[in-house]
Amino acid sequence: GAVVSQHPSRVICKSGTSVKIECRSLDFQATTMFWYRQFPKQSLMLMATSNEGSKATYEQGVEKDKFLINHASLTLSTLTVTSAHPEDSSFYICSARVSGAGGYWDTQYFGPGTRLTVL
Amino acid sequence: AQSVTQLGSHVSVSEGALVLLRCNYSSSVPPYLFWYVQYPNQGLQLLLKYTTGATLVKGINGFEAEFKKSETSFHLTKPSAHMSDAAEYFCAVSADTGRRALTFGSGTRLQVQP
Numbered sequence: 201g202a203v204v205s206q207h208p209s210r211v212i213c214k215s216g217t218s219v220k221i222e223c224r225s226l227d228f229q230a231t232t233m234f235w236y237r238q239f240p241k242q243s244l245m246l247m248a249t250s251n252e253g254s255k256a257t258y259e260q261g262v263e264k265d266k267f268l269i270n271h272a273s274l275t276l277s278t279l280t281v282t283s284a285h286p287e288d289s290s291f292y293i294c295s296a297r298v299s300g301a302g303g304y305w306d307t308q309y310f311g312p313g314t315r316l317t318v319l
Numbered sequence: 320a321q322s323v324t325q326l327g328s329h330v331s332v333s334e335g336a337l338v339l340l341r342c343n344y345s346s347s348v349p350p351y352l353f354w355y356v357q358y359p360n361q362g363l364q365l366l367l368k369y370t371t372g373a374t375l376v377k378g379i380n381g382f383e384a385e386f387k388k389s390e391t392s393f394h395l396t397k398p399s400a401h402m403s404d405a406a407e408y409f410c411a412v413s414a415d416t417g418r419r420a421l422t423f424g425s426g427t428r429l430q431v432q433p
Binding site for chain 2: 242309
């Protein structure tokens with residue numbers, strides 16, 4: 201099946217530093233990747249849509265200058281949390297979309313998530 | 320616009336009993352519907368999906384769901400619960416024909432009692 205990896209799985213950083221999270225599709229090419237954040241005991245909230253070779257599309261309320269997304273290739277997207285603060289502590293999950301033969305049906309496959317703790 | 324409502328944030332069943340997790344959706348276009356399972360501190364694993372065709376969809380681990388357009392529902396069932404089924408379950412809808420972004424329900428935590 202389609203496998204998506206994330207690195208690192210856990211990161212602890214000091215307030216004010218930047219953290220980069222990588223999301224890779226290991227055995228397929230993903231034209232689109234999505235970034236979500238999940239607070240404890242809550243559902244996933246879509247942060248942004250990342251398309252290879254173009255600018256990311258951010259959801260309303262998500263600061264694009266704080267959460268930098270780069271989709272450098274069809275198998276790699278990165279999320280950089282700049283000048284992280286304690287309120288950015290969360291579980292960040294990426295997904296990669298597999299396109300069907302006709303491009304009409306598709307499924308998102310999720311990475312294992314990255315637990316970010318900002319001290 | 321699209322939305323998902325999962326009735327019941329917590330469901331508890333006995334091992335061997337029927338599992339029923341409810342999901343209702345709202346969509347202005349024909350939806351794609353998904354059920355995902357999440358174990359603690361892990362990402363989401365796809366259980367099953369409905370796109371077109373047969374309305375009764377079978378997934379992994381013995382789960383199935385039925386798309387009922389008239390009821391705008393996509394409830395998840397399993398005839399006999401196992402202890403290993405204890406997890407968080409999310410229903411999701413994709414009705415944005417462009418990005419195919421997912422909108423998730425609030426999740427249902429399934430507990431399985433011995």
